[in-house]
Amino acid sequence: MSDERRTAVVTGGQGAIGSAIADALRASGHDVVILDRDQVDLADAHDVERxxxxxxxxxxxxxxxxxxxxFTLAQLDLDALRRVFAVNVEAGLLLAHAFAPGMAERGFGRIVFVVSDTVYAPPAPDLLPYVASKAALVGITRTLxxxxxxxxxxxxxxxxxLTDTPAARAxxxxxxxxxxRHRQALPRTLVPDDVAATVAFLATDGAAALTGQTLVPDGGLMPR
Incomplete structure (x- = not known):
């Protein structure tokens, strides 16, 4: 990193993966701001902008x-679908829209979207809204x-x-x-720090040549 201290903003920073990411970024010298449900309603565009x-x-x-x-296609719930896309997709776009001008002015910026390897092989039909939203973020990553x-x-x-978190276990x-675990090339259960380490690397100057890519820390389950 440069001598200038950088600020990282992490949404979902109170969850298992989000908090691990926040910790990893602090450890690498960032000031970290958490945007979670206690600070902002990510389903509300006006609150995100605020x-x-x-x-x-x-x-x-x-x-x-x-x-x-x-929900599955047979159980289609448009209100629920719109909420998933508001949180998972629109909030990320709104934040990128808000912060990109400042990044551009300083000549440095990193935007990282946490998606899922379920985009490549959805494990269950009722993951339709989740997988669709994460796939949208992959497309947004490439475009932006x-x-x-x-x-x-x-x-x-x-x-x-699949990462060992309380929510996943529940x-x-x-x-x-x-x-x-047995289908992974590396037969070990993934933990939040595995994700956090990947994100922290992408925030460094060492990742300067990486953009438009999706990194898949899944133990080699789905080689890309």
Whole structure:
């Protein structure tokens, strides 16, 4: 990093993965601002804009927050779908829109969207809204990389595999973790620090040549 101290803004920073990301960024010398449900309603565009406007600076934006409503096509719920996209997609875009001008002025910026390796192989039909929203972020990553690159802003995505968090444990049987672990090239259960280390690297000057890419820390489950 340069001598100038950088500020990172992390959405979903009170969750297991988000808090690990925040800790990793602090450890690498960033000032970290958390935007979670206690600070902002990410489903409300006006509240997202208010929260962004209250911040003086953002050099690294990490959008890790995610709504996880589940339904199949047969159970289609447009209100729930719109909420998932508001939190998972629109909030990230609004924050990028708010912070990109300052990044461009300073000639440095990192925008990282936390997505999921379920984009490549959806494991269940009722993950339709979640997978669709994360796939949208992959497309946004590729598009913004070209738009913002000339201003020194790199845009990437991180697609973790099944990670051992309280939320994941509550929503899946233990056998699911064992099954995924045995299919990975590296047979170890993923933990939040695995994701955090990848994000922290992308925030460094060492990742200056990476943009438009999706890194997949999933133990080699789905080589890309």
């Amino acid at each position: 929260a962004a406007g209250a911040l003086e600076r953002c050099d690294v934006l990490v959008h890790a927050a995610a709504a996880f409503d589940r 990389a070209h738009e913002l690159g000339p201003d020194g802003i790199a845009v990437t995505a991180v697609a973790p595999g 929503g899946m049987p233990a056998a699911a973790f064992e099954g995924v």
